[in-house]
Amino acid sequence: MKFLRLDKSAAYVYLIRAFMTTDCAESEIMKNIVEKSEKLRILIVDDEANIRKTLGIYLEGEGHTVKSVSNAQDALNEAAREVFDLAFLDLRLGQTDGLDLIPEFKTIAPWMKVVVITAYASINTAVEAMRRGAIDYLAKPFEPDNVALVIKRIEQVRSMEQRIAQLQGDLVRSGPDPIFSSKYASMQRAIEQARQVAQSDTAVLLRGPSGTGKTILAKAIHSWSNRSDKPFGIISCPALPAELLESELFGHVKGAFTGAVRDNPGRIAMCQGGTIILDEIGDMPLSLQPKLLRFIQEKEYERVGDHHTLTADVRLIAATNVDLQKAVQDGLFREDLYYRLNVFEISIPPLNERPDDVETLAEGMLTFFNAQNHKSISGFTDDAMTTLKQHNWPGNIRELRNVIERAVILCSNDKIGLEHLTETIKPAKIQLKLGDNIPLSQLEEEHIRRVLASTKSLQEAADILGIDQATLWRKRKTYNV
Secondary structure: OOOHHHOOHHHHHHHHHHOOOOOOHHHHHHHHHHOOOOOOOOEEEEEOOOHHHHHHHHHHOOOOOEEOOOOOOHHHHHHOOOOOOOOEEOEEEEEEEEHHHHHHHHHOOOOOOOEEEOOOOOHHHHHHHHOOOEEEEEEEOOHHHHHHHHHHHHHHHHHHHHHHHHHHHHHHHOOOOOOOOOOOOOHHHHHHHHHHHHHHOOOOOOOOOOOOOOHHHHHHHHHOOOOOOOEEEEEEEHHHHHHHHHHHHOOOOOOOOOOOOOOEHHHHHHHHOEEEEOOOOHHHOOHHHHHHHHHHHEEEEEEOOOOOOOOOOOOOEEOOOOOHHHHHHHHHHHHOHHHOOOOOOEEOOOOHHHOOHHHHHHHHHHHHHHHHOOOOOEEHHHHHHHHHHHEEEEEHHHHHHHHHHHHHHHOOOOOHHHHOOOHHOOOOOOOOOOOOOHHHHHHHHHHHHHHHOOOHHHHHHHHHHHOHHHHHHHHHHHHOO
């Protein structure tokens, strides 16, 4: 079924007959190969109109988005203007050698895969094409199943790259598995709203104090959505100055500013089809807000230093711990951007408003840090858990995570006790004095602690206490001093 070497009319007839006839064996093979493939954005570069049209018809029939050009300059312009996953590149483009185009593609769009097609196939040209950056090679005339197999390989490679990028991000942000349950109506409502909005593509605004888990909930929305197999990106607005934040989000071209030694596609291009969370969007510079508004409304943007308009399908989730309405009144945040982001708002309550959730969260964190530190701590003492529940948690879940991680590292017992918790969350010590109705051991422990705190050495402390160092060592072990 070598339709690419037929004349135009014959190719159209053969193509339609092959893929529309139900008893066509080759059509069934093709269907089985590509039915689960992801849809790609494909650029065809060939100076033969017949090949551009027939290959384009086939690819569009499989659901892919296709742009066709006949020469090298148009190919470079399109690669700079739009985001393509794949390019089919003819090696002979009039007077231009297609091999010379491969490095330029890699500079303009390093993420784009290049498949070389040629009627003058040889081992030397195949090797040279691969050396310059092509990912595959097709000799003309080729059949539809050849194209389908290439598409399938490209899809697998792209999915693998996206998965690797996601895993690398997970390693950086590794932590306990999120727990999406709560005993409190306010948190239950937030979780249910997140599940409902996940199935749409609308913008989401997550509001809540720092450390409440806004990024975790954003990632959950992504995982519950139809975009779950696409990339998920995080951009922290306060972490970068305006110029670098724009480059990180939209990308830049080589030479756009000092230090721009190579093209950067930007997080939007890298997350094509997926989701980006803009963390602490209230800190986004005013100068960048109109560009973000335009992208949300039109899905269009330009890289820094480039006048070509690009498009991308990326869902945006914004998170903030500030009152954006007040920021609008103060002139620090654009009103139109606020209303465009605030289509669906989810408020996450602070941890001190749901103290009974602390135990569930702490136990989940204990399981994670047990595994990370090769320990088998079974739980918390009653005093330790009571202290955890009664603490105000100004740093919310992030603070709780840090406390549990430290406690696991320090603990050499079966359970985490008060002595393993940071002093900042322990209840204030009761001032003991002679004659109080307390056990003698408690008075002895407090006296030993105070003497140790006021002396420079164990020997000095033992001398003041009137005991030898061995006895002092045993008492320190007894009282976990």
